[in-house]
Amino acid sequence: DIQMTQSPSTLSASVGDRVTITCRASQSVNNWLAWHQHKPGKAPRLLIFGVSNLETGVPSRFSGRGSGTEFTLTISGLQPDDFATYYCHQSDDYSDTFGQGTKLELK
Amino acid sequence: QVHLVQSGAEVKKPGSSVKVSCEASAVTFTSFTFNWVRQAPGQGLEWMGRVNPLSGTSNYAQRFTGRVTITADESRRIGNMELRSLTSDDTAVYYCATGTDRTISFWGQGTLVTVSS
Numbered sequence: 001d002i003q004m005t006q007s008p009s010t011l012s013a014s015v016g017d018r019v020t021i022t023c024r025a026s027q028s029v030n031n032w033l034a035w036h037q038h039k040p041g042k043a044p045r046l047l048i049f050g051v052s053n054l055e056t057g058v059p060s061r062f063s064g065r066g067s068g069t070e071f072t073l074t075i076s077g078l079q080p081d082d083f084a085t086y087y088c089h090q091s092d093d094y095s096d097t098f099g100q101g102t103k104l105e106l107k
Numbered sequence: 108q109v110h111l112v113q114s115g116a117e118v119k120k121p122g123s124s125v126k127v128s129c130e131a132s133a134v135t136f137t138s139f140t141f142n143w144v145r146q147a148p149g150q151g152l153e154w155m156g157r158v159n160p161l162s163g164t165s166n167y168a169q170r171f172t173g174r175v176t177i178t179a180d181e182s183r184r185i186g187n188m189e190l191r192s193l194t195s196d197d198t199a200v201y202y203c204a205t206g207t208d209r210t211i212s213f214w215g216q217g218t219l220v221t222v223s224s
Binding site: 001032034036038043044045046049050055085087089091092094095096097098099100101 | 142144151152153154157166167168169202204206209210211212213214215216217
C-alpha cells in the first residue's frame with residue numbers, strides 16, 4: 001500500500017493566520033489526491049479533489065497544490081470554523097490510504 | 108446533494124460478525140461507488156474498501172482482505188459492509204462514503220460498532 005505521511009501532526013494557529021499542511025506519499029499518486037476535513041462527532045467533508053480542485057461550496061480560502069509525491073493544503077485567513085482535523089487521501093492504486101491527520105487547534 | 112443514511116449502532120461479541128448498511132439518496136451521477144472508512148477511538152481515518160454497484164467489482168485494503176465483504180445493490184442504492192471475526196480492535200465508527208470512480212465526495216453520519224465481551 002502507498003503510505004501517506006502528513007506534517008505536522010498538530011498545528012496551533014490563530015484566526016486570520018495562513019497555514020499549510022504537507023502530505024508526502026511513498027510513491028507517486030498521480031493526481032489522485034484529496035483533502036478532507038473532520039470535526040468530532042460529525043461526518044468528514046471533502047474539501048479538495050484531484051490535488052487542487054475545490055469541492056462545490058468550499059470557501060476559496062482553501063487551496064491545494066502539488067504533484068507526484070508531495071502535496072500541500074493551505075488555508076489563507078483562518079476562520080473559527082476551520083479548527084478541525086485534516087486528512088490527505090490517495091486513491092491512485094485502487095487501495096486507498098489516508099494520512100494520519102493534522103489537528104489544527106486554536107493557539 | 109447526496110444524502111447517506113447508515114444503520115444504527117451495534118454491540119458485538121468477539122469472534123462474531125457485523126453488517127452495516129448505507130442508503131444513498133439524491134445520487135445524480137450515473138456511476139458511483141460505495142466506500143467504507145473507519146475511525147477507531149483516538150485514531151485517524153482508515154479506508155477499508157469500495158464497491159462499484161454497476162460492475163459489482165470490489166477493492167479492499169490489504170489488511171482487511173478475507174475478513175470484510177463490501178457489496179451494493181445499485182437498484183436500491185444500498186451499500187453493505189460485513190466484517191467478520193471481530194476483536195476489540197474493531198471497535199470504531201464506520202463511515203459509508205460515496206463518489207465517482209476513486210473520488211470520495213459524500214460521507215454518511217457514521218455507525219458506532221462496539222466489540223466487547
